[in-house]
Amino acid sequence: MCNTCGCNITPGNRPLVMAEKPKNGVTTVSVLQNLLSQNNHQADHNRAHFDASKVLVINLMSSPGSGKTALLEATIKRLRESLKIAVIEGDLETENDTKRIQAQGVPAYQITTGTACHLDAHLVHNALHHLALDNLDLLFIENVGNLVCPASFDLGHHRNVVLLSVTEGDDKPAKYPVMFRAADLMLISKTDLLPYLDDFSPSNAEQNLHNLASDAPVIAFSSKDGQGMDAWITWLLTEIKDYQALLLNQKTQRPKIQQDGQLLHAQPGNTKFYPVSNKTEHLV
Amino acid sequence: MHELSLCDDLLGQVIAIAAKHKAQSVESITVAIGALAGVEPLLLESAFSLIKAGTLAEQAQLILQTAPVIVLCRTCGTQSEVTPNRLLCKTCQSNETTLISGDELILASVALNCPD
Numbered sequence: 001m002c003n004t005c006g007c008n009i010t011p012g013n014r015p016l017v018m019a020e021k022p023k024n025g026v027t028t029v030s031v032l033q034n035l036l037s038q039n040n041h042q043a044d045h046n047r048a049h050f051d052a053s054k055v056l057v058i059n060l061m062s063s064p065g066s067g068k069t070a071l072l073e074a075t076i077k078r079l080r081e082s083l084k085i086a087v088i089e090g091d092l093e094t095e096n097d098t099k100r101i102q103a104q105g106v107p108a109y110q111i112t113t114g115t116a117c118h119l120d121a122h123l124v125h126n127a128l129h130h131l132a133l134d135n136l137d138l139l140f141i142e143n144v145g146n147l148v149c150p151a152s153f154d155l156g157h158h159r160n161v162v163l164l165s166v167t168e169g170d171d172k173p174a175k176y177p178v179m180f181r182a183a184d185l186m187l188i189s190k191t192d193l194l195p196y197l198d199d200f201s202p203s204n205a206e207q208n209l210h211n212l213a214s215d216a217p218v219i220a221f222s223s224k225d226g227q228g229m230d231a232w233i234t235w236l237l238t239e240i241k242d243y244q245a246l247l248l249n250q251k252t253q254r255p256k257i258q259q260d261g262q263l264l265h266a267q268p269g270n271t272k273f274y275p276v277s278n279k280t281e282h283l284v
Numbered sequence: 285m286h287e288l289s290l291c292d293d294l295l296g297q298v299i300a301i302a303a304k305h306k307a308q309s310v311e312s313i314t315v316a317i318g319a320l321a322g323v324e325p326l327l328l329e330s331a332f333s334l335i336k337a338g339t340l341a342e343q344a345q346l347i348l349q350t351a352p353v354i355v356l357c358r359t360c361g362t363q364s365e366v367t368p369n370r371l372l373c374k375t376c377q378s379n380e381t382t383l384i385s386g387d388e389l390i391l392a393s394v395a396l397n398c399p400d
Contacts (some may be wrong), residue, residue, distance in 0.1 A: 026311045029301055035315070035389045037295050039324045117287060149286045152322040152389075177369040179320040213355065213371035213381040 009071065010014040012201075036049055042121035046128065046156025052253050053133035056243045057141060058236075059155055059255075061179065062163035063172075064145030067189040069097045070223040071232075072140055078233055083137045088127045090119040090144045097142065107131055110210035121156055138240060146171065151179040158253040159239055165189045166200045173208035181212045182257045185235060188220040191227055218258070287327040290389075291335045298394055302340045310341040314393045318351040318386035319368045325350065353386030361390035 018223030034040065044199045050057050060068050076085055086107040089097045093112055100109035109130045111123050124141060131139070141151040141157055162183035163171050167190060173180035180186065186209055188202050206218045219235065294315065302310050316325055327346045332346045352365050357373035358381060364374035368386070369379050
């Protein structure tokens with residue numbers, strides 16, 4: 001979805017949106033503004049912060065308990081010697097996840113949302129001023145566990161990663177199309193449990209994802225026994241490299257679903273940023 | 285659950301437009317929603333009726349237009365109206381499709397009562 005006025009109008013929905021009935025004494029003003037424009041504006045601002053600090057930001061989304069924090073722990077163990085990583089944690093209550101991440105020796109900041117079921121760009125903006133972005137290569141935002149609302153909010157991040165644990169059922173992409181359509185990468189987690197489940201087929205899960213016209217790659221992994229972790233780490237390092245190359249050309253990265261929206265609806269936003277350091281030269 | 289905060293944004297935009305046109309009140313508000321926008325029209329409606337109280341839009345009718353989910357096939361060039369969880373071309377079954385309608389969440393227009 002794009003973030004400026006009027007550009008959401010496409011050949012498909014134009015007749016619907018343009019239909020106006022004139023009435024006596026009433027002035028009809030055509031607006032055509034995205035309802036999320038306030039959030040999207042803040043998200044662009046966040047992205048400019050991230051780009052100025054050259055830090056790739058990954059938004060991790062899934063149901064509660066599908067293994068986001070365990071994935072982060074395993075990832076940090078593998079990468080903490082070579083990359084500077086930090087995590088923003090979103091939960092309704094407790095700082096449990098932040099403590100788990102901090103125990104791995106990397107900075108973490110907890111956003112407790114109270115009753116809110118998702119993070120938005122404003123919450124993330126408040127959090128990012130608690131982290132020394134200039135010292136980072138990679139920032140994970142662990143969204144609130146929820147397969148519905150988080151998908152609708154741009155946080156200013158660069159990539160969406162959606163986890164699906166094998167205990168949840170392989171039809172989740174068909175049941176939650178808004179969420180899974182947003183995925184730049186789908187991770188199938190807890191594969192160490194597959195031998196105990198006769199009703200989860202990774203290939204069915206992949207097929208349900210592809211039915212959403214998604215060409216996102218799928219990686220099956222287990223944080224417990226390490227299976228599939230190499231493929232995930234390779235994906236991450238490639239993403240960091242691609243992102244750094246884009247920055248050198250004064251461009252930024254956006255989740256694929258947003259790029260599609262822009263191609264469809266309008267010109268890309270004018271996000272300006274000024275790189276502050278060359279701290280990630282070792283990656284390029 | 286985020287329909288209420290969405291309504292807050294919607295009302296903010298509407299009130300700003302009404303003020304700009306020096307309107308006495310807002311007659312109606314038209315919003316276009318696609319099935320892939322992640323917003324439930326019924327919840328949006330009930331949230332709006334709560335949040336509009338005591339504002340210029342107190343009497344306003346919220347008109348929700350549901351946009352169909354339509355994909356354009358990049359393989360054979362056909363357009364098909366599809367369901368939200370099956371965005372495949374109906375002609376050739378390809379998943380190389382582009383969504384051309386169905387993810388919108390737009391304040392389309394506002395009808396205002398303006399003094400002459």
